[in-house]
Amino acid sequence: MRKISTVAHVRFVMLCAVCALMAVMLMSCRDEAEVTTCDGTGKAMVAEDATGQELADSLMAQWKRDHPDADWVEQEKERHELKPPADNSALLKGGQSEGHIYGQPTERDILLWGRETEKFVVEGSRIFHSADLLGSTVAVSCDMCHPHASNTHPETYPKFQTQLGRVVLLRDMIHWCIEQPVRGKHLEPDDPAMRALEAYIMAQRSGTPMNYGKH
Amino acid sequence: MNPKYKSIETKYREQRESFFRGLNNLDRRSFLKVSAAAMGAAAASGVVSCPSFQSVTVAGQDSASQRNTPFRFAYISDSHLYEKKINDRFARALLRAVEDINSLDPQPDFVFYGGDLAQLGQASELDFGAQILKEVKAPIKMMVGEHDWYLDMGEKWRELFGKPTYSWDHKGVHLITLNSVVEEDFWTARGMSSMERMMTVAGLDNGVQSPFSVGEPQREWLKNDLADYSDDTPIIVFSHSPLYKLYKKWNFWTDDAEDVQATLKRFKSVVVIHGHTHQLLTNRIGNIHFHGMLSTAWPWPYAPEGMPELTIEMNRPDPFNPNDGCGDGEVQVYADGLVDKVYNLWNRKQITLSKAYMISWGSKGVPPRPNRPSY
Numbered sequence: 001m002r003k004i005s006t007v008a009h010v011r012f013v014m015l016c017a018v019c020a021l022m023a024v025m026l027m028s029c030r031d032e033a034e035v036t037t038c039d040g041t042g043k044a045m046v047a048e049d050a051t052g053q054e055l056a057d058s059l060m061a062q063w064k065r066d067h068p069d070a071d072w073v074e075q076e077k078e079r080h081e082l083k084p085p086a087d088n089s090a091l092l093k094g095g096q097s098e099g100h101i102y103g104q105p106t107e108r109d110i111l112l113w114g115r116e117t118e119k120f121v122v123e124g125s126r127i128f129h130s131a132d133l134l135g136s137t138v139a140v141s142c143d144m145c146h147p148h149a150s151n152t153h154p155e156t157y158p159k160f161q162t163q164l165g166r167v168v169l170l171r172d173m174i175h176w177c178i179e180q181p182v183r184g185k186h187l188e189p190d191d192p193a194m195r196a197l198e199a200y201i202m203a204q205r206s207g208t209p210m211n212y213g214k215h
Numbered sequence: 216m217n218p219k220y221k222s223i224e225t226k227y228r229e230q231r232e233s234f235f236r237g238l239n240n241l242d243r244r245s246f247l248k249v250s251a252a253a254m255g256a257a258a259a260s261g262v263v264s265c266p267s268f269q270s271v272t273v274a275g276q277d278s279a280s281q282r283n284t285p286f287r288f289a290y291i292s293d294s295h296l297y298e299k300k301i302n303d304r305f306a307r308a309l310l311r312a313v314e315d316i317n318s319l320d321p322q323p324d325f326v327f328y329g330g331d332l333a334q335l336g337q338a339s340e341l342d343f344g345a346q347i348l349k350e351v352k353a354p355i356k357m358m359v360g361e362h363d364w365y366l367d368m369g370e371k372w373r374e375l376f377g378k379p380t381y382s383w384d385h386k387g388v389h390l391i392t393l394n395s396v397v398e399e400d401f402w403t404a405r406g407m408s409s410m411e412r413m414m415t416v417a418g419l420d421n422g423v424q425s426p427f428s429v430g431e432p433q434r435e436w437l438k439n440d441l442a443d444y445s446d447d448t449p450i451i452v453f454s455h456s457p458l459y460k461l462y463k464k465w466n467f468w469t470d471d472a473e474d475v476q477a478t479l480k481r482f483k484s485v486v487v488i489h490g491h492t493h494q495l496l497t498n499r500i501g502n503i504h505f506h507g508m509l510s511t512a513w514p515w516p517y518a519p520e521g522m523p524e525l526t527i528e529m530n531r532p533d534p535f536n537p538n539d540g541c542g543d544g545e546v547q548v549y550a551d552g553l554v555d556k557v558y559n560l561w562n563r564k565q566i567t568l569s570k571a572y573m574i575s576w577g578s579k580g581v582p583p584r585p586n587r588p589s590y
Binding site: 078139 | 302334421423465513514533537589
């Protein structure tokens, strides 16, 4: 799981830009100056007379070069088509929102909910499609039997799983698959990877009526 | 640690090691032993071993020189082998298929391999597959799949098996093998390495890749190849992808299918046998009858839309049985070139899609229907 979000990185780099600007202002005798970004790892050459925006752009560009998978959400969505999360824009309408704090989300709220939810699910897609991330010892990933999470039928759980002789949840079946055909690393039920896998599988069945117990 | 008490995982690893050791001296003499061990392990893991499929008696087997004599061939497809030491399940499955075919009595006229012998097109995977397929007693014909091709653009495959596009005549039938997995270049602009290209194509639901096609040069080759044959010559075409448009998102699809179908239209009897879909799949477009092949490695779910009317889906496979929904099969070719297509499912009764079913547009000889449809 990526612990630092892209949004956080942008804020971080902008802060770096301010630091760098101050550094450059102090070095007036050179055309270009090398600055170390605040994370202590990245280095960038910046023009001595660069404006704040130019400086921020060049540092951002350097950060992107250092992190080629920064757009991992978009990249993963391009590789593996994803059902979008529900559209909540209708919440912006309606007359009762004034005076009702929970009832008045902003456009920014709605954007944030959508992006964060989608990112959670996209992380699941990444794991679902990667034998490495699943820790498979036989190079098998979920998508090899379940393209686009088909035949995973999350809407049918809980149900009596005949082969196990007990009632199971989707999570139990994910666990079973990782242990058996995938021969991957053991995941606890609350492991971030397990949560992400569950999220992806359920997201892909968006719109299907719940039908627990169905075989 | 007391060796008396081994974990399931340790036992599995030991079994896998000994299986791979056995493969190191795979030759005709030890082959039966290794493949019997493979079958044994499958049985031990709770798999019901079903008898090899019954042989079909064919009239006129010995009059090979006569034109338009019925014959029978067998098929194996989509084994998706990794290099040795990585995945024993897929290797065991291919051994089981070879064992099935070798135990057919009488032997089929030839064995057709339907493509995707390798998983990631690596030389070590293709060599491994060739080593196992060498044990097939009947003559073998090879077709290429996308998993064999997109690491080195078919270099190793061609070195091992020759040209991917070819034709031959057998007992009055003209047979053609195409490479239907030609993709437009999506990799150069993205600066992908060969392995990135391969991994992209290897993902069935990876939307970065291009649709499959036969392509202009092969379509021209096909026209020339068929030019000298009369309309009443029975034609059998092999393609890895189905030669029609079923579901683009998984490349159950050939982009220039209509052009190829148009070239085949003038013939009275045309049968297309394809791989890639890993399931019972049946279609008919005009004069052309289409049949899918089973995979030895894993079954695919059915496409969520656009299923051909003639397809009777197979029951949803049992995830607890690694062989369920997998298998091999045979094709009985009649004198008129039409076929009975036999799906030899390893964990179930075999299912035959008969010539009568195809001719009657699904009203006669209907195979049993599933009670557990795909989701």
